Amino acid sequence: MMLRVAAHEAYQRGPAVRITGPELDDIALQAANDAMLSLLTKLDSFRGDSKFTTWAYRFVALEVSRKVARHFWRRPSIGLETDEWERLPAGLSSDPLARAIQKELLVALQRAVEEALTDHQRDVFLAVVVEGVPLDSVVADMESNRGAVYKTVFDARRKIRAFLIAHGYIDASPTHE
Template identity: 35%
Template sequence: MSNPVGSVKRGPHDPTRAHPGSRQAEAEAWLQSLRSGGREREDAAARLDGLLVKAARFELLRRRAQWNRSGESLDDLAVQSADSALSALLSKLDHYRFESRFTTWAYKFAILEAAQLARRRAWQERELPIGPEEWDRLAESTPELAAGVAVRDQLRRVMRAIQTQLSAHQREVLTELVLAEVPIDVLAERLNTTRGALYKTLHDARRKLRDVVGSEADD
């Protein structure tokens, strides 16, 4: 496979050129340049943006099926993702702890933005698939899937616990994320909340279900 981030133009303020072979020095050079002013900062930001565009392209190519019906071009979406990633990264420079290569730390921002953009494109014309009115039907039909007796019984107990033990919000989040497989960032956007808050709700709901199933098994 060709290097997905390899061919980026190197300018006079290229941190990897200034400190070859030293990850710590390379990271310090990036930080120093990005925190400076004038031409040095512009050069560093442009070089970093080039790396982020390539990382975003890499991610978008993996997810082509999710966005290719939107009619947008790969390059446009990669630039859009990289712009968001660069903005997020620059606001979090103080979070970098020198525990990984600076470029690895940077790439994760591009991957996150590109992945979120692709998932949102895939769902932009779609309603959330499970409304409360469909819950009973789904809960009744799911355990009928072909399965061993033990698994089917456990599924029935879990489905019953979902209906009787969870709050309405926990039930909604669990249903959309797990049964309907709505991506967590898509659901967060629709519910006007954050991915972290939704996962916390999911985590609490799952813990409650495990407690119920565990205590029933002990009876």
């Protein structure tokens, strides 16, 4: 029953995130198995407020949702090639001077990410800030917690800011007054 529900849920969500075929079947199977384990560990908390099958479906739906989200955002690490960095500020200004300043700042930012951050900070910063991967997906992929990921991003931003100040790209004055 749980596998049937997981397959139904996966096939409803799969096309929206461009997952199909055996990959989607595998997600459904993993979700059904994980849902069963979750259900068994929480079996003593079933109060009978709803039908048991309704309660079990909830575990399956949550597992499928989590698996599809993690699968969708799981990507190889982001390359630091120039063409990828150049896509970030596309169309921010039509003024040639402003575009030149933006390009120079972008190159400095790329250098700061490459030189000032640890590998771990770089991976987390690129995923959360540059790629926009949901924080929960990063937390799940790292098998960490939200606080640790927030702290990593905070430290990375602090190091990048210090790098940009030290190399004269931005002023040391506070940004929030």
